[in-house]
Amino acid sequence: MTQEDKSVDDIEQVQPEATEAEAVDEATEAAVEVATEADLVKQLQEAEERASAAQDQYIRAEAEMANLRRRVEKDVENAHKFGQEKLSKELLGIADNLERALQSTESDAADINAIREGVELTLKGLVDVFGKFNIVAVDPIGEPFDPQLHQAMSMVENPDVEPNTVIAVMQKGYQLNGRLIRPAMVMVSKGGQAANKIDEQA
Template sequence: MSKKIRIRDDNTRAQEPEMAEEADLNTEDWPEEASPKAETDTGPDQEVQEEDPIEVLDQQLEAALEEKKKVEDKLLRAAAEFDNYKKRLEKQWADFKKYAHEAVIRELLSVVDNLERAIVASKDTADQNECLLSGVDMTLTEILKVFEKFGVTRIDALGRSFDPNFHEAVARRETDDTDANIVIEEYQKGYMIHDRLLRPAMVVVSAGRKNGNSAGG
């Protein structure tokens, strides 16, 4: 009985170590099986709490509404401030147009004063010049008409109660028939420009009746 002898050549023996090494390398690339313990490590206390999307939207909406309210408040305040600023400008412009001639008219008051004094002096002179007096009187009348066009009016002080808002007392004097605190003489006329005092009237005020006499006595 004969035995079969298997003869391997040198090439076969040389390839065997390479094949074994390749098999070892392939086994290194195989993924490890997931550990059952790792999957069960997350217990009930470690569950991730997911936020409710409806609640998130509600919070965002609430924040947006609050911001909207703040913006609206700022806009309302800005509008109110602008309205007040506009009103102030309108009033300033109206006052400017109303009182723009105040300085010029104030300077003309001394001219009126001199004309009035000239008229009074002429009337007290025996040899008065009628033509000159008439001319001065006409000039004064024309100036007063110009004053009226610009809202300038005289303050009627004589015989009225003394008012420090419109009168300036230069003297006090007792009288026989006038109660105290009444204007008895007008030294210099006062003027108003619209509702503003241009110049107070310079007046003499009664200090009361002499010896305390009453109106009936």
């Protein structure tokens, strides 16, 4: 066997080995591709499941928020409608007493003192109701005029009191929980002879 024949045999032996190696590489690549594709499909399915679960949670959360909003709106509406229910019930007794006082004046033998007594008791009951609901009268006679709480209806010279002093209350004011709901209508002293004397001494 010549040298050339040996080389040809060697080449022929190497070629089948190379072909086998290429086949193994291709099979491995195909297996990797199949495995990778299967993994990708699995990952995609898992991602879709997570997205679906997240969407369900979002839809449920939206529904819960809508229900909560409706409940809160209903509660606020009821608070506006029925917030004064307790006060209204308390005032019903006062209205009943006033009606009884009026009925007692219809007879010819009406005793004015009994009527007065009934009205005084009714007023006391009303003041008690005011106290329960933190309604406080503003009755500032003898106090300095305060434009935050009082409304001056007139000014009168009065030498016996300091200027800007409330000397008469025509209508009481009222505060609810510290907030003015009606100012007191008052008559206020202005600088008279006493004020002039003070000015002269100064």
